[in-house]
Amino acid sequence: MQGVITKSWRGSGLAGTTLAGCALASCFLASCFLAACHPIAGTVPGALIPTPVPEPAVYGRPRSPFTVSFLGRPRPSGRHPDGLAGVPGVAWTEAWRYWAIRHGVREQETVRVWRMERRLSGSQAAAYLRSSLPGGRPTVVSNRPARRDLTRCARARCQGYTGKLEVAGRSTIYSVSVSGVNGTAASDVLNSFAVGVRHR
Numbered sequence: 001m002q003g004v005i006t007k008s009w010r011g012s013g014l015a016g017t018t019l020a021g022c023a024l025a026s027c028f029l030a031s032c033f034l035a036a037c038h039p040i041a042g043t044v045p046g047a048l049i050p051t052p053v054p055e056p057a058v059y060g061r062p063r064s065p066f067t068v069s070f071l072g073r074p075r076p077s078g079r080h081p082d083g084l085a086g087v088p089g090v091a092w093t094e095a096w097r098y099w100a101i102r103h104g105v106r107e108q109e110t111v112r113v114w115r116m117e118r119r120l121s122g123s124q125a126a127a128y129l130r131s132s133l134p135g136g137r138p139t140v141v142s143n144r145p146a147r148r149d150l151t152r153c154a155r156a157r158c159q160g161y162t163g164k165l166e167v168a169g170r171s172t173i174y175s176v177s178v179s180g181v182n183g184t185a186a187s188d189v190l191n192s193f194a195v196g197v198r199h200r
Helices: 002-037 122-132 183-192
Strands: 057-059 066-068 075-080 090-102 105-116 137-141 144-152 161-168 172-181
Touching: 066 105, 066 183, 122 144, 122 161, 144 183, 161 183, 172 183
Parallel strands: none
Antiparallel strands: 057 066, 075 090, 090 105, 105 172, 137 144, 144 161, 161 172
């Protein structure tokens, strides 16, 4: 009886060795297939690695606040008169900027605000949007006409996606841009923008 048990144990060991070998071979073939179809993280451009997008926060002057998700802590700059192509009578401009190197790729996000000296007509707002983003898709943001554009970066020293959003109010124009991130993150940033305080 003992010999039968020993023989059975040896047989099981041989079968286990055979199954283990088959499993290793299957894993090897599967890894080769995945490597061919889906490059591992080390070969994926840094800008295509998922980028966390924080919750939206409120920025800007009390008279012209806006809500947006910045990829990191932004720095305000420039509250001074600045010209705007095709739009006369700019009273002042402010900008909020963020940039950083993530996974070897420069990602950046900017929101600029132009306050008009006089209210824009509907035709002036429409003309500005067409000239600023001629290839952009018309949309509406916070009940204001807007245009947005999301494209894969094609320049030699650029990776990821570039997203742009232009919003034309009657007395204020907002411009949002983000680059150096994957398409999902760029879209999330543009979708997070709202004029005023957005209550979640």
